[in-house]
Amino acid sequence: MSIYVGNLSYEVTQDDLTAIFAEYGSVKRVQLPMDRETGRVRGFGFVEMSSDDEEAAAIEALDGAEWMGRDMRVNKAKPREDNRSGGGNRGGGGGRAGYSSRF
Numbered sequence: 717m718s719i720y721v722g723n724l725s726y727e728v729t730q731d732d733l734t735a736i737f738a739e740y741g742s743v744k745r746v747q748l749p750m751d752r753e754t755g756r757v758r759g760f761g762f763v764e765m766s767s768d769d770e771e772a773a774a775i776e777a778l779d780g781a782e783w784m785g786r787d788m789r790v791n792k793a794k795p796r797e798d799n800r801s802g803g804g805n806r807g808g809g810g811g812r813a814g815y816s817s818r819f
Contacts, residue, residue, distance in 0.1 A: 722760040722789035741770025
């Protein structure tokens with residue numbers, strides 16, 4: 717299981733996140749996605765801890781807590797959906813009812 721951490725300061729580092737989550741157990745991994753264009757942190761990250769109990773304790777303690785001037789959102793990360801798979805029918809043709817495109 718992984719923890720989603722949102723509403724982070726753009727100044728946060730992996731070491732910062734590791735330090736705050738280490739208060740609740742052993743941190744296995746921290747990911748901070750970067751913006752490709754600016755090179756800055758995107759304002760959210762993921763933390764993986766050694767046990768479900770440690771993750772639950774961190775979520776309970778840190779969700780809504782103020783840190784680095786922002787109220788963090790901390791919860792279980794949802795499984796990633798792969799939007800690149802080309803599947804999924806997005807329905808094409810919708811448009812406005814009664815509109816004719818004969819022109």
